[in-house]
Amino acid sequence: MRGGSGHSGRLLGEFRRTPLLVPLSEGDDGGLMTGWQGGVRWIYAFTDEGALARFAQSRGAGAGTGAREWEYLSILGARLVDAVIPTVDGPTGVAVDVADEDASMLFPPVVGIVADAYAVDAGADRADAV
Template sequence: MIAVVTTNGESQGGVAPQRRRPMRLADLADAVELPAMAEAKATESVEDREAAGRREFAVLLGEFRRTAVLVPIDPYGGLWTAEQGGVRWICAFSDEEALARFARAQGDAEREWEYRTVLGARLLDVMVPMLRVPAGVALDAGGDDGMLFPPVEGLVPESAVVDLGGAR
């Protein structure tokens, strides 16, 4: 299904499938931070804080993998990507409003943006390896709540993992 989003976030040209509004990753992170956890953080060791950070990221990653995100279509019919630091990033957005903000930030707010709805797991497990270059997913690029899913072990298939020169 291809839908079109205008810069005001309204769908046109196609009817977007009915789906529940995906939880924004920043909202999920805020929900994970309970008052008791905040008090415990004050007395945690560095190792405990690192372990807690890994658990929180695992929750965010799991939510991303289960969530349908919007991926704009570039002018040539492929997924919209950007290159930064030698990595090709598939740009994905949690909702039409985030995509519209991105369009405005790109200075390309006048045109309609086509997009596909894709599960986060499909982006990481199928689309990233298909690029055949170091690639990851940039969620809500340019937004305050943006997050990167880089081509590292545990996030993408082994065939797409970037060799960090023994730093793994």
């Protein structure tokens, strides 16, 4: 489902089955690279090395002298939302291919994507969701 069209269930299913490349953060923590937007921590994930490289370039990691290699973890989307997100403090979603304007996708921390215990809308009145 992109731009309000398509089948969101199929997209979520593909996301869950897809091996994603998640860059590791620099520094001592060795955690996953994340960013903050709108009160949500977003784990950066990429569908292939090209998408990860475009993101690295957008963050100033060129191919010139002194350029560093980016270490990353390969993980299924399902494992990311089912096993990793529960270990992170605060609302956490997944931002996929964020350097590619026409291919980027956000999987926010809401019911149906993450476990209810970690969804920001789990306690919301969903009577109108029928």
